[in-house]
Amino acid sequence: MCGIVAFFAYGTAAAPVDLAELRRVRDHMALRGPDGAGELVSPDGRVGLGHRRLSIIDLRAIADQPMVHDDGRLAIVFNGEIYNYKALKAELEAQGRTFRTESDTEVLLQLYDRDGAEMTRHLRGMYAFAIWDRARGGMLLARDPFGIKPLYYADDGQTLRAASQVKALLSSGRVDTRPEPAGHAGFFLWGNVPDPFTLYRGIHALPAGSTMWVDRAGARTPRVYFDTAQVLAKGAEKSAPADPAARHELLREALIDSIRHHFVADVPVGVFLSAGRDSTTIAALATESGADNLITLTLGFREFQGTPNDETTLAEEVARQRATRHRTSWVLGEQFAAERENLLAAMDQPSIDGVNTYFVSRAAREAGLKVALSGLGGDELFGGYPSFRQIPQMAGTLGHLPWAAGPGRVLRRLSQGWLGRFTSPKYAGLFEYGTSVAGSYLLRRSLFMPWELPDLMPREMAEEGLARLDTVTGLAKTVGSIADPRLAVAALELDWYMRHQLLRDSDWAGMAHSLEIRVPFVDVELLARLAPLVASPHPPGKREMAQSPRQPLPRAVVERAKTGFVVPVRDWIAGERGAAAERPERGLRGWAKRVYVAQTKAAA
Secondary structure, eight states: OEEEEEEEEOSTTOOOOOHHHHHHHHHTTGGGOBTEEEEEEOTTSSEEEEEEEOOOSSOSGGGOSSEEETTTTEEEEEEEEETTHHHHHHHHHHTTOOOSOSOHHHHHHHHHHHHGGGGGGGOOEEEEEEEEETTTTEEEEEEOTTOOSOOEEEEOSSEEEEESOHHHHHTTSOSOOSBOHHHHHHHHHHSSOOTTOOSBTTOEEOOTTEEEEEETTEEOOOEEOOOHHHHHHHHHTSOOOOSHHHHHHHHHHHHHHHHHHHTOOSSOEEEEOOSSHHHHHHHHHHHHTTOOSOEEEEEEEGGGTTSTTOOHHHHHHHHHHHTOEEEEEEEOHHHHHHHHHHHHHHOSSOOSOOHHHHHHHHHHHHTTOSEEEOOTTHHHHHTOSTHHHHHHHHHHHHTTOGGGHHHHHHHHHHHHHHHTTTSOGGGGGHHHHTTSHHHHHHHHHOSSOGGGGGGTSOHHHHHHHHHHHOHHHHHHHHHTTOOOHHHHHHHHIIIIIIIIIIIHHHHHHHHTTTOEEEOTTSOHHHHHHHHHHHTSSSOOOHHHHHTOSSSOOOHHHHTOOOOOOOOOHHHHHHHSTTHHHHOOOOHHHHHHHHHHHHHHHHHO
């Protein structure tokens, strides 16, 4: 896990790469890679690569980056892990290729030399990388299928700058920082900034599951090589086993295969362990598949002791059952107050979530870990959210009234002023949006509704942002041709909430403590193998997932209702000195406003 920088002065009028600027961007990401720093500038000054290293695989200096191949004909900077790199290396060696290192980075270079941009179709892992191809005079940027690892770029028409963080690119001092209305509107709509937007007109995210080629003619349009909805749709075309025992075994073997791959490392790997079924299943299957002396970590909050939100007791029971080396880390309101500015500074783009991951990552690093597994993605894959029930129900009921959208807009405009005083503002948009799965998803997941945005930012900015987002169209595109509403919700949760919120939060919150967070439920091979089950009339749920270990998990875990990982941020803010005078708005909407103010001030 690392921080990468790539500059390409491709335009005829472009100035040569400024080494001081390259280092400034690179070293802004020092926490992403505290184990080493490297740089490379081409002899003609047109290309610059920078790297901060967190050593996970092949810890030797020979595996440092930027890494070159064939006397500099190819050069790479890479962030992430390739879990099937040993199999790929064996295949390449059988074809006559030789290697100097035991790293996955060198495998990427050799694979590109063989397959070009098509190399991504062979990769299993999380990654973002830039490869300079001197012979072709161009650079390839790539990002993993689910967008686990970030990659942002700024292109002024002469020079392309790419890096792992938005704030790193800002530190260059040479990118367009005018506000991007879609990014600002997107944050208030979702509680995160949806790709490809950021808060700035000049900085864009390379979309998940895509590559982009840049040469002297400039940057091409990103080319998508992976589509979640297509994988799910293809799964629906295949027959899943009818026999319950066969279904159970398929589920278990697919999960164990992913977990084993996610343990590939030359350093110890731990597990975030809550009382939920996702992380307990990972911990149980990890021990059953041979993980020895496993370190597990649980976050506890004093405000929740003795309540259903207390994760610690059940997590400790699972740790005892599986004989893990367990730690419970307690977070107090005073610690939140002391860390709040550091947390907001680490947040690369504004987010209403990530506080829990920030603190459990700190605990993992204090335990000496560089790598930890998270149960993120289990709810999306196994239908753990209320949205899997509520959205098909809403769209199924109101979908019989397709004519209601027009009158619904009129009704919303008439009622939005007074309805929000008594209940959720979302009820005003029930008939306007609730007639389709895409619109119902917006109602279910949005933080603020579109018509509320002019109260949060200038009206013109809100209107332009909403137009550029074109959210409902984007949601409908994600659903595509998926006919089954439940499967459509799975695609939406994977591509919107998980991708733009959960995965991004895991990246910045983990990297704030130089910790690599791996997500075994978010895996291309796992999704492909389970897609027929997930798309079947009787898909496996969280209970079936939790029953996959041979040694049963405690009954209280298997039957535990979905509660979410609640963090007492509201209570902490309310208890801060001067908070009474500020009268902060309650809940996530109030926290969102505070985050937004902090992030926009920091950028200014």
